[in-house]
């Protein structure tokens with residue numbers, strides 16, 4: 001019922017946006033935030049929606065940049081986070097950067113002033129009691145331990161990750177398939193596979209030795225205090241493996257066995273880098289076993305020495321940091337509810353998105369879904385052609401769940417990027433005229449235009465129209 005309050009746990013970017021969307025729909029909200037009672041390893045204040053690190057919401061270009069499109073969609077949907085970011089903008093070229101204190105204080109004040117929002121400062125240490133009814137959990141990458149344990153007990157040990165060991169993800173159309181080839185190791189056909197499920201990039205001995213030396217010499221990010229958890233097997237950074245000896249990688253993620261170079265079958269590769277399809281659309285591929293702490297510039301420099309990846313564009317670079325997130329594609333339904341307990345919805349980075357804006361946008365969707373449900377309306381997610389829909393599809397199932405080595409989890413958090421959008425054709429005349437980079441930009445423009453048109457249509461089609469930006 002719309003008069004029963006909806007509880008939200010966590011008043012970060014996602015929880016604050018979800019609370020705003022609900023309240024603006026006329027649904028009362030109780031927002032439980034522990035800061036004020038206890039802190040996290042990264043937050044410094046008690047403000048809601050505190051930015052824990054950079055003060056940038058990244059590119060504000062809604063014509064050729066996916067995060068800019070996400071900004072635009074959020075503004076169309078009456079986002080509190082975007083309204084406060086716009087009001088507290090500081091100069092940053094094409095990026096949207098904010099005065100962090102002014103921004104967080106504005107979000108805190110707007111929620112405190114809303115008659116339908118009650119903020120309670122307390123840590124929630126268990127799963128919400130049944131009497132709470134519909135609840136959104138938006139406790140973020142640093143979810144307090146007791147609640148994280150309770151979520152893990154409910155969902156299963158493999159369902160909640162505490163570490164984000166990220167391998168770089170490459171846009172397929174930037175891989176040189178005249179050098180690389182499709183093949184699964186030993187041509188093995190896994191469930192739903194074809195025996196050609198991986199992209200393989202070959203190296204000869206000289207290339208391999210130079211590559212290992214570059215990894216060892218590369219500039220690395222140091223662990224911060226709050227990341228002081230030791231490495232564990234299965235997500236050792238690639239450069240740590242390289243440091244263990246020159247042959248380690250050839251017997252690990254770069255082993256050449258069971259693979260025959262389709263372009264040069266008689267020459268055996270000395271080592272092979274494999275990439276695995278990362279989204280259902282086949283537009284993104286991740287570098288298998290390449291989780292890394294190399295600094296971003298060095299990742300680009302060193303990984304572009306891999307034959308076939310000389311011109312690779314990365315949808316995301318690798319990293320290794322503390323991050324509590326769900327294996328959402330198996331756990332959540334299309335409107336972010338826990339399948340096994342639909343009164344619980346999740347939002348923000350804990351669902352497996354990455355970044356301030358993405359987290360807030362998932363909060364926005366969760367708030368709208370919960371509001372529609374409270375009002376007895378049918379909930380329709382935004383289409384995958386929109387930035388929010390593309391992100392939601394990544395979170396709730398638009399990825400591949402297993403790999404040929406036996407169904408290991410492969411879901412990794414991700415920023416919004418055009419690789420998550422279904423492909424689009426540029427108008428024929430334009431397509432004929434353009435080449436290379438210009439064509440790529442034209443495609444991005446077409447995706448951005450389509451996203452904003454479809455998002456506006458989605459907003460307009462919502463029953464009983466949920467709030468949108470002031471017209």
Ligand SMILES: Cc1cc2nc3c(=O)[nH]c(=O)nc-3n(C[C@H](O)[C@H](O)[C@H](O)COP(=O)(O)OP(=O)(O)OC[C@H]3O[C@@H](n4cnc5c(N)ncnc54)[C@H](O)[C@@H]3O)c2cc1C
Pocket residue numbers: 009010011012013014015032033034035039040042043049050051052053054055056122123124125138139140141142143144147322347348349350354355356357359360
């Ligand atoms: C150290 C660090 C640096 C980051 N830097 C960036 C960056 O520079 N740029 C970027 O785009 N993204 C960054 N991120 C990623 C991510 O975008 C942010 O963490 C973002 O704040 C996530 O939004 P959220 O709402 O999901 O979680 P949060 O903003 O973290 O909000 C979660 C809230 O839940 C509260 N909470 C947790 N457990 C409980 C509980 N049991 N009971 C009650 N309240 C609870 C927390 O106090 C917090 O206020 C960073 C993440 C980390 C960890």
